[in-house]
Amino acid sequence: MxxxxxxxxxxxxxxxxxxxxxxxxxxxxxxxxxxxxxxxxxxxxxxxxxxxxxxxxxxxxxxxxxxxxxxxxxxxxxxxxxxxxxxxxxEKEGEQPTEATIGKEVVKEKEEEPKKEKVSEEEKTEPKEGTERTAVKKEEKKGEVQPVAGGKVQPVAEKEKQPVIKPEEEEKAGEEDRVTKEQEIAAAPNVLRLARELGIQVNELKGSGPEGRILEEDVMAYAKEIIQGKGRRPVQEEPPLPDFSNWGEIEKVPLKGIRRATAKRTAVSWNTIPHVTHFDQAEISKIEELRANKNHLAEQQGGKLTVTAILLKIVAEALQEFPMLNASIDVNGQEIILKKYIHIGVAVDTERGLLVPVVRDVNKKNLINLSVELTELSEKARKGKLTVDEMKGGSFTISNVGGIGGTNFTQLIYHPQAAILGVAKAELKPIFIDGEFKPKLMLPLSLSYDHRLIDGADAARFLRWICDVIENPLNLLIDE
Incomplete structure (x- = not known):
């Protein structure tokens, strides 16, 4: 063995x-x-x-x-x-070595040879041992003497060791260097402060003031270009944290796995996409009636008819009506990528963090099949069984926190998608209808969207379209 x-x-x-x-x-x-x-x-x-x-x-x-x-x-x-x-x-050891084998052994021997120091042209032309110049060279190499004008030599100190720079000293030096560079730039202190608050490197700006002086208008114009996708987004460095142990006991937990990935993704999303969130609400009594009457069909196949499963189907229909919300923007290529497929990610809360499995071709599946597939993917996510492919390719995302609570929330877009639908907890509210208040079960919805691609009016129409279908669900959602 x-x-x-x-x-x-x-x-x-x-x-x-x-x-x-x-x-x-x-x-x-x-x-x-x-x-x-x-x-x-x-x-x-x-x-x-x-x-x-x-x-x-x-x-x-x-x-x-x-x-x-x-x-x-x-x-x-x-x-x-x-x-x-x-x-x-x-068994092959007894065989005669072939030409190829010998070649490999020679190469190996050459690799194992210590690398010879390269001989400089000056050393090649040095006089032989015993001459005065050779003696000077030898002493120079030892660090004891150094040639000077006139052929004489004088003693010098050995090479000083490089000082060890502590992290805090390096950080302080970096800050001083940044301040020095800012002082060299033609801009007033208030302009420099504004640029720092916006995360903009002032040395990237071209001043429009006298003698190229950078003005507040230049900083704001550059920030506007970034929002519109025309300018390069600055990379903001995290400021150093204080030593929290000065005020009490602490514990440090490594940032890794899903939590580390979430930190990276959300930072990229927030720094890349100009987010806007639109809110609306829908009365869901008919959706609840649909769930009660049709849930047994999903249960027979091992699924569960949930509000999220119904929203999957409704959102897929809405994305066909509003294709820009199923798109992505390519800033570098100056193109809008319209996707002909509808793959919707569904955020799942797990013990290890947030996972987003993707339900593919949602528009081609009926509601019961979607319910079963969503149940299976959610279980795989909670058990840590999702594959990489099952979390790739989403063109839109739904995040439902209604089972936990809350009245409403804004959500980060899952870059490079264009929008994400947030669902909060349904609540019984008095709604004024036909001259009187009536109790209605209202579902809060929020739509975060990329303002580079989607205008506010289109986002409002998209979310209202979804609300209208929720309030009047079609039978074809089950039968088709």
Missing amino acids: MQKEIKLPKIAEGVESATVTNILVSEGDAVEKAQSLIVVESDKASVEVPSEAAGKVSTIKVKENDEIKVGDVILVLESEEEEQSTEGAE
């Missing part, structure tokens, strides 16, 4: 590390080839890592919550497969 190291393979494009969330085997266990060994969670999905060979688990090299990189050893197997391949190699 030979030992075989099982390493973390590349689990998704662009993923170089992952967090171990579960270890599925123990030392001494016999495993089959392709049997799952551990579960890892990257910033894209949760994945089971299979064994490359059959054998017995000798040593487990990782533990839960470890952050491991692609190529790191997960565990060591005692495997017969490795032994067989090794035996085959031993």
